[in-house]
Amino acid sequence: xxxxxxLAIAILAAPLFPGIILKVKAFxxxxxxxxxxxxxxxxxxxxxxxxxxxxxxxxxxQLGPIVSFATALIVLxxxxxxxxxxxxxxxxxxxxxxxxxGIGRFFTVVAALDTASPFEGMGAAREVFFSCxxxxxxxxxxxxxxxxxxxxxxxxYFSGDNSISLMSDKGALLLLVIVSMFMVLLTENSxxxxxxxxxxxxxxxxxxxxxxxxxxxxxALIELGAFYKLFFYSSFIANLIYPLSSxxxxxxxxxxLGLLVLVYAAIGLTESIMARFKMNxxxxxxxxxxxxxxxxxxxxxGVFQ
Amino acid sequence: xxxxLLSLSVVCAGGLFALSTYRLFRLMKAGYIALTxxxxxxxxxxxxxxxxxxxVVTFSGSWLHLFTLSFSLDALSAFFLIPIFAxxxxxxxxxxxxxxKAADSGRVAVNFFFLTLLIVSMALVATADxxxxxxxxxxxxxxxxxxxxxxxxxxxxxxxxxxIYILFTQAGAMFLFAALALAYSYTGSFALxxxxxxxxxxxxxxxxxxxxxxxxxAGVFPLHTWLPHAHPAAPSAISGVMSGVMIKMGIYGIIRxxxxxxxxxxxxxxxxxxxxxxxxxxGVVYALGKQDLKxxxxxxxxxxxxxxxxxxxxxxxxxxxxxxxxxxxxxAGSLLHVFNHSLFKPLLFFGAGSVLHGTGTKNVDQLGGLVxxxxxxxxxxxxxxxxxxxxxxxxxFVSEFLIYFGAFHGLTQKGATFILIMLAIxxxxxxxxxxxxxxxxxxxxxxxxEPRSPEAAKAHETDFSMTFPMVVLSAVxxxxxxxxxxxxxxxxxxxxxxxxxxxxxxxxxxVVTQNLGFAARIFVGVFLFTVxxxxxxxxxxxxxxGGTWGCGFTQPTVRMQYTGxxxxxxxxxxxxxFVQVRTYYSxxxxxxxxxxxxxxxxxxxxxxxxxxxxVTPFVFLLGKFRWIxxxxxxxxxxxxxxxxxxxxxxx
Numbered sequence: 001x002x003x004x005x006x007l008a009i010a011i012l013a014a015p016l017f018p019g020i021i022l023k024v025k026a027f028x029x030x031x032x033x034x035x036x037x038x039x040x041x042x043x044x045x046x047x048x049x050x051x052x053x054x055x056x057x058x059x060x061x062q063l064g065p066i067v068s069f070a071t072a073l074i075v076l077x078x079x080x081x082x083x084x085x086x087x088x089x090x091x092x093x094x095x096x097x098x099x100x101x102g103i104g105r106f107f108t109v110v111a112a113l114d115t116a117s118p119f120e121g122m123g124a125a126r127e128v129f130f131s132c133x134x135x136x137x138x139x140x141x142x143x144x145x146x147x148x149x150x151x152x153x154x155x156x157y158f159s160g161d162n163s164i165s166l167m168s169d170k171g172a173l174l175l176l177v178i179v180s181m182f183m184v185l186l187t188e189n190s191x192x193x194x195x196x197x198x199x200x201x202x203x204x205x206x207x208x209x210x211x212x213x214x215x216x217x218x219x220a221l222i223e224l225g226a227f228y229k230l231f232f233y234s235s236f237i238a239n240l241i242y243p244l245s246s247x248x249x250x251x252x253x254x255x256x257l258g259l260l261v262l263v264y265a266a267i268g269l270t271e272s273i274m275a276r277f278k279m280n281x282x283x284x285x286x287x288x289x290x291x292x293x294x295x296x297x298x299x300x301x302g303v304f305q
Numbered sequence: 306x307x308x309x310l311l312s313l314s315v316v317c318a319g320g321l322f323a324l325s326t327y328r329l330f331r332l333m334k335a336g337y338i339a340l341t342x343x344x345x346x347x348x349x350x351x352x353x354x355x356x357x358x359x360x361v362v363t364f365s366g367s368w369l370h371l372f373t374l375s376f377s378l379d380a381l382s383a384f385f386l387i388p389i390f391a392x393x394x395x396x397x398x399x400x401x402x403x404x405x406k407a408a409d410s411g412r413v414a415v416n417f418f419f420l421t422l423l424i425v426s427m428a429l430v431a432t433a434d435x436x437x438x439x440x441x442x443x444x445x446x447x448x449x450x451x452x453x454x455x456x457x458x459x460x461x462x463x464x465x466x467x468x469i470y471i472l473f474t475q476a477g478a479m480f481l482f483a484a485l486a487l488a489y490s491y492t493g494s495f496a497l498x499x500x501x502x503x504x505x506x507x508x509x510x511x512x513x514x515x516x517x518x519x520x521x522x523a524g525v526f527p528l529h530t531w532l533p534h535a536h537p538a539a540p541s542a543i544s545g546v547m548s549g550v551m552i553k554m555g556i557y558g559i560i561r562x563x564x565x566x567x568x569x570x571x572x573x574x575x576x577x578x579x580x581x582x583x584x585x586x587x588g589v590v591y592a593l594g595k596q597d598l599k600x601x602x603x604x605x606x607x608x609x610x611x612x613x614x615x616x617x618x619x620x621x622x623x624x625x626x627x628x629x630x631x632x633x634x635x636x637a638g639s640l641l642h643v644f645n646h647s648l649f650k651p652l653l654f655f656g657a658g659s660v661l662h663g664t665g666t667k668n669v670d671q672l673g674g675l676v677x678x679x680x681x682x683x684x685x686x687x688x689x690x691x692x693x694x695x696x697x698x699x700x701x702f703v704s705e706f707l708i709y710f711g712a713f714h715g716l717t718q719k720g721a722t723f724i725l726i727m728l729a730i731x732x733x734x735x736x737x738x739x740x741x742x743x744x745x746x747x748x749x750x751x752x753x754x755e756p757r758s759p760e761a762a763k764a765h766e767t768d769f770s771m772t773f774p775m776v777v778l779s780a781v782x783x784x785x786x787x788x789x790x791x792x793x794x795x796x797x798x799x800x801x802x803x804x805x806x807x808x809x810x811x812x813x814x815x816v817v818t819q820n821l822g823f824a825a826r827i828f829v830g831v832f833l834f835t836v837x838x839x840x841x842x843x844x845x846x847x848x849x850x851g852g853t854w855g856c857g858f859t860q861p862t863v864r865m866q867y868t869g870x871x872x873x874x875x876x877x878x879x880x881x882x883f884v885q886v887r888t889y890y891s892x893x894x895x896x897x898x899x900x901x902x903x904x905x906x907x908x909x910x911x912x913x914x915x916x917x918x919x920v921t922p923f924v925f926l927l928g929k930f931r932w933i934x935x936x937x938x939x940x941x942x943x944x945x946x947x948x949x950x951x952x953x954x955x956x
Contacts, residue, residue: 050847054854056755058676060687070835074828088827090820095709096697099737100828103696106741113749113867115853116673121749121867128745129876132738139734143727146716202856212854217842221835283879297727301719 006081011073014231015039015224017264024268039227043220051216056116064111065214065221071104072228080159081235082256083242089155097154098138101188104225105131112210119202123209126279130194130206133286134187140293141177147300148173158239166241176296178240180289182266185233187286189226192271194282204276234263306362308351309378309432312390313425315344319397320421327414330407334400337417341397341424348390348428355383356798363434373495374441377434381564384640384799385431385557388550388647393424395774396542399655402768403542403662416456420543422449423551430554435495436485443481446554447474447522450547454539466531466538473531477518484514501567508568513576515562523555525614526584527911529607533595536603537667541658544599545651548606553643556613560639563621564803571625571722578618578725582732585611589739590880593746593873594907598657598667601747602650605693608736609646612695613639615729616708623715624805626722631715633800633809634817638707640796645700645785649692652778656686659767659775660751664760669869671758672751678764683752685775690744692782695737698825700785700792706821707793709733739876746872755863787825790818870905877907885910 019036026033035041053061075097080086109128112120146152148170149162157164166174187194190207202209211222238259277285319340326333355362355378365375378386397420404413426449429442451474455467488511492499503511521528532552536544563573588607595601616639623632659682660675661667676683692699712733715726756762766772785792797814800806855861877884888905 047842050849051843052849052851054852055850056674056853058674058683058753060676060753066835066839067832070828070831073835074831077827090823092706092710092817092820093824095706096702096821096824099695099697099702099706102694102737102741103691106691106694106696106745109741109745110749110753113745114753116754116863116866117853117855117861118865118867119856121872124745124749125867125872125875128738128742129879132735132742132876135734135738136731139730140727142713143716143730146713150717152710152713216846217839220842221839298724301723 002084003087006084007076007087010076010079010081010228010231010235014227015043017231017234017260018227020261020264021268021271024265025272028269028272039223043224046215046220046223047217049216051214051218054115054213057111057114057213060107061111061114061213062218064107064114065218065225067107068104069221069225069228071100072225072232074100075232076228079154079232079235080239082252083159083163085159086155089153091152091156093153093155094142094157095152098135101229102135108210108222111214115213117213119205119209120212122203123206126206126282127210130187130282130286133283133290134184137180137184137286137290137293140290140297141181144173144177144293144297144300147297158242164240170300173296173299174240176292178237180292181233181237181240182263183286183289185230185237186267186270187282187289189230189233191267193274193277194285196276199276234260234267237263306351306364306376306378308347308354309362309428310364312344312346312348312351313428315347316341316421316424317344319344320418323414323417323421327410330410330413333410333414333417334404338394338397338401341421342394345390345394345424348386351378352383352386352390356380356795359801365434368437368441372437373435374438375434375496376429376432376438378432379802380799381557381561381802382431384796385553385643386428387795388553388644389424389427389431392549392647392651393420393546395777396420396546396651396655398770399542399545399658399774400540401770403540403658403771412456416453416540416543419449419452420546423453423546427551427554431557434497436489436497437495439497440478440482440485443554444478446551447471447478450474450543450551453543453547454535456540456543457538460538463538466534470531470535473521473528477521477528479518480514481518484511484518487511487514497561497565500562500565503566505568505570508566509570509572512562512566512568512573516559516576519555519558519562520580521555522558523552523610524584524603524607525555525580525610526587526607527914529584529588529610530909530912530915532603532606533591533600533909536606536654537597537599541599541654541661544602544658545654548603548654549647549651552606552610553647556610556617556639556643559614560617560636560803563617564805567805569625569805571622574618574621574623574625575725576618577614577621578729581611581614581616581618582729583611584608585615585736586732586739587880587883589736589743590877590884591907591909592743593739594877594884594886596668596670596869598660598669598672598747598751599654601669601743602653602657605653605740605743606646606650608740609642609650609693612705612708612733612736613642613646615639615733616642616704616711619708619711619715619726619729620806622722622726623711626715626718628715628718629807630809630813631711632806633797633814634707634711634714636711636800636803636806637793637796637814638704638709638711640799641707641793642701642704644792644796645692645704645782648778648782648785649689649699649701652685652689652775652782653693655771655775655778656682656689659771660764662767662771663764666758666760669747669750672761673754673757673863673866674752675756675761675764676752679752679766681766681772682775685772685779686752687748688779688782689775690748692786694740694744696741698783698786698828700782700789702825703786703789703793703818703821705733705737707817710817742873742876746869750867750869750872754866757863757866787822787829789822789825790815793818874905883910884908885913 023033077087109124112124195206319337323337361379363377368374426442426445433439451471457463491503524532592601592604619635620632692701695701695705712730885908891902
């Protein structure tokens, strides 16, 4: 029961949280900011509209939104929230899921190239470059987790008895993991300082420029998929911080959602106090995250020997 | 064995048929394809019976009254025979319309004949059971493929590529003969099975000597430099067979030798693993830096050989440290990737061949928008790109997953082994990411967007015999991804021949593969659900069409599109010390500048090192001895006489 409830919360509430980022940013700018439910209004607006397709595009262009949405949705099916068991899980599912996000990226990129626009090509080239560095951080994190728990599935990481916890004796390592996963989150979800979702110049965009030609329900699918992806990465970090496994029911949910809001607020905070990097500094930023986890995994050698 | 020999005879008959009927062009092609297909089907039947039963069938005959040629068909041989018998007939079929110039009929017949020789010799390499038969069939394989590469011998690049190839393959063969001779001097027997009796230190020497040969055949970095020359020069069907099937004989050599040596030192695994990581990462980086479609595919073969070696390395380390789960999954992933690569690489080469056939160019910066004009080829290439990038729900992911699975299981090791395994996992992830970049680039630039040249705008879809093999291969790629269980079990069966490996229980493997298949099917389910959802959203909606958003610019041209060079350059430059990017810029000098040119090219560091550090000094050194060769025949004869006298006096 809790499983279905958590899945329902994830699917329905994911568009709510980006509103928090906007609120935090508005607060720092001394503005009132858009309403908290702004993303729902945007989705509803997009779903009501039709679409315009470029004459340069083919069927691949229409596959882009479908695949990126489908992959983001599947990840939620496998991901535990607040200690509740996920709907599906098996040993090795993390590898499958990160590769599924890869196929989502592949189709976003080829859909962008399908428009024949130079800007979208540029965004696509940046996207594949940066995410392939982010991917090595993610797999280094999986190495650390395997050393800590001996498992390869989200369910075993974050729910059940043997779960990863900051409070355990090896919890200190997780601090490094949390920081670098936050950096991966910023990269993979095109946030400042890697990418600026609010920028207005196509030349400086990464993700936004790739979806310039999508409109109507297609764009809604992309946006919703992006919300799910951000929700997944944020809950990943919230799960890492989440200290208690003994809580259950309402109190655990309250704690978990509180942490989740904190993660989103941290994203908003980062966006408010930082400017985006120059493009050539971005790889160094992502490699920093890799260096941190690599260090953590070397430290696990001390823990086990 | 009788059935197996029958199949080879039928394939041989196909080659001879082609030679004898070359005047009747269409009849020759049809008869050749029919005989090859029949022979290969019989071969597949023989392989299937071998894999199901545990017995090893052998066959031997004497040669020159001096040597015994013996062959045996065990599980590992059978596994490597599957790609040979499954992919080669598709390549033969592909040739039907690809080789469509009746004026060249004689040349085409010769090409068919050598393809036959290649198929037969590869099958013999995979079944050879003693030193003599192995070396003999290995050489036939190398020579027949050389003649296949030389098909377009009128072109200078083709001849050059052919010479590079034969140099590599013969230099490699020298190392193989050295290894086999060394082994013979210790065992005194021709049989491969006697290798296990050698002293441990000799086993290491034999293995690494042979590794030079097998590595150069397989395309392991830095011995890969013949691939990017030979594959673009050869006809596309031949590139597909060579890249998909023939270079795997190098992998077969490595795994077979490892099996018969029965050595369990960790050094084997460590070297193979490190070679795999280097080949994997650098292969795909060079692929990103190239513009020639077939060159990209050649470098991507280097990358996939890297993945295969990572799997094999994980397997060998697993055996060395006694972790049989790690060993089984590592080797199984490696073998399955051999099979998978033999499906999607020919698929991509066939696609590249169709592009070349339909447009006349294979430079990605000249192509574009082909998917609208060449729908089947485009879809086939898309499937191949997804599969080779190792993305679920396609087959490439299944084998990579098995390697990951084995590697993660090995993470409980300590010290240097742990670090090495961790690096293997990270490089696999990196290779995966880079492969996505590389193949989104190839597919996106060649098949999507607007055509970048008039040739690409006039592209036409190719004929049935060329699209049909692509459809078959695409379907099998997806099938393995969705239902991986029987194929993984098949790879596990092939591993029975490695005696030092205690395979994990079939049921334990089944759990993993069923989960994997389940996840792939879930993805397909959610994908279809999303398609329906999108249909519902678009009911009774207005669909317009217009130009691409040009960011306010109203006069876009197709030349403004992002090019392959710029797409890959930031990644290529990231690897700067290992990849040389050379740029030539003419500069602007006068107030009214003349024609300015800018050129950038990505050069292969292995090739540069080979030419600058090895070949050039060697040629210089040997140049000092040129005076010996002066053209006076009498003096040559006196050399011979002096040599004989010296030998008679001192030996």
